[in-house]
Amino acid sequence: MAFALEARNLVKNFGELSAVDKVSFNIPEGAVFGLLGRNGAGKTTTIRLLMNIYFPDEGEVLLRGVNVGQEFRDKVGYLPEERGLYKKMKVLDTILFFAELKGVQGPQVKSKALEYLERFELLDRKDAKVEDLSKGNQQKIQFICTVIHDPEFIILDEPFSGLDPVNTNILKDIILELKKAGKIIIFSTHLMDFAEKMCDHIAIIHEGKIIEQGDLSELKRSYSQKNISLVYEGDIKFLESQSCVEKMEDFGRFTGIQVKEKEDVQTLLRLLVENNITVKRFDANDISLHEIFINLTADRSSPSSTIEQQEVDAVSTNSSESKQETLQNA
Numbered sequence: 001m002a003f004a005l006e007a008r009n010l011v012k013n014f015g016e017l018s019a020v021d022k023v024s025f026n027i028p029e030g031a032v033f034g035l036l037g038r039n040g041a042g043k044t045t046t047i048r049l050l051m052n053i054y055f056p057d058e059g060e061v062l063l064r065g066v067n068v069g070q071e072f073r074d075k076v077g078y079l080p081e082e083r084g085l086y087k088k089m090k091v092l093d094t095i096l097f098f099a100e101l102k103g104v105q106g107p108q109v110k111s112k113a114l115e116y117l118e119r120f121e122l123l124d125r126k127d128a129k130v131e132d133l134s135k136g137n138q139q140k141i142q143f144i145c146t147v148i149h150d151p152e153f154i155i156l157d158e159p160f161s162g163l164d165p166v167n168t169n170i171l172k173d174i175i176l177e178l179k180k181a182g183k184i185i186i187f188s189t190h191l192m193d194f195a196e197k198m199c200d201h202i203a204i205i206h207e208g209k210i211i212e213q214g215d216l217s218e219l220k221r222s223y224s225q226k227n228i229s230l231v232y233e234g235d236i237k238f239l240e241s242q243s244c245v246e247k248m249e250d251f252g253r254f255t256g257i258q259v260k261e262k263e264d265v266q267t268l269l270r271l272l273v274e275n276n277i278t279v280k281r282f283d284a285n286d287i288s289l290h291e292i293f294i295n296l297t298a299d300r301s302s303p304s305s306t307i308e309q310q311e312v313d314a315v316s317t318n319s320s321e322s323k324q325e326t327l328q329n330a
């Protein structure tokens with residue numbers, strides 16, 4: 001079976017650093033594919049290889065079984081990590097300009113642009129200059145510019161970064177509508193909750209290498225044996241010293257627990273009852289993508305790393321680095 005898009009043994013070195021190291025994955029037709037990884041894992045570099053912005057040192061990208069060429073760019077809407085719009089241009093003009101760059105224009109495109117602006121609650125800003133919009137609102141405009149020409153593939157590098165929860169939801173809904181319309185969507189993120197809700201397929205990249213990938217439901221099934229999600233009231237600290245508990249990540253009211261053997265699930269339940277813990281939810285064989293991600297990526301690096309720390313890192317990285325990505329890439 002030819003996949004919609006295939007990365008085969010991609011390698012990209014920056015001097016001594018192997019930013020992308022023999023990366024392979026397949027993206028089926030109609031999929032929402034999440035490329036997941038911590039800061040600096042190699043997501044953006046991989047996406048730039050897919051987009052042909054970087055030439056790989058080794059490996060290839062196949063579009064439906066054939067080496068990608070220039071024609072792929074015409075099929076893609078690409079939201080780069082470093083956003084770039086003409087600051088002095090007006091909002092609606094900007095969207096129409098990007099549409100024209102991709103070869104579409106006319107009244108239908110304009111009404112689609114207005115429709116998107118309305119969805120993103122920006123219709124009243126259509127004549128404002130881009131520079132007068134907040135960063136989050138500029139990002140929404142850039143997303144509209146990415147999809148206005150109705151591309152078959154939509155590649156989004158960290159699409160949710162900088163958006164508030166309401167706008168994040170609006171964007172999520174629009175992405176899922178695009179999926180329903182048959183688009184192939186590829187996005188990078190380190191936000192596991194969104195990846196879990198949206199992706200059919202994922203690949204986890206860590207220090208330039210793919211360390212896990214596949215159909216998300218199947219992956220979750222294979223990781224979930226011996227796993228329990230518990231919502232509770234009380235003090236469950238005593239569980240840490242129980243021999244049946246392999247690992248536990250406690251969030252106060254919710255905890256993810258991995259027991260040593262499948263049979264230990266019953267022991268755990270008994271211990272909770274004996275210690276007067278109010279069990280509000282006890283899901284055996286359940287594991288979140290967040291837990292899978294932490295288990296796979298935190299174990300391999302500094303033990304003190306947490307997602308929260310990564311998010312702090314993300315903020316400082318974004319503000320201190322200026323990877324220039326220009327309008328030509330859009």
Ligand SMILES: Nc1ncnc2c1ncn2[C@@H]1O[C@H](COP(=O)(O)OP(=O)(O)OP(=O)(O)O)[C@@H](O)[C@H]1O
Binds near residue numbers: 019040041042314
């Ligand atoms: N142009 C470049 N020159 C040198 N090193 C680079 C370049 N681009 C990326 N790197 C390095 O390659 C590694 C992977 O970077 P990349 O931007 O792909 O990671 P990422 O997963 O997208 O990270 P983030 O989530 O922080 O954006 C990092 O160590 C980064 O510093």
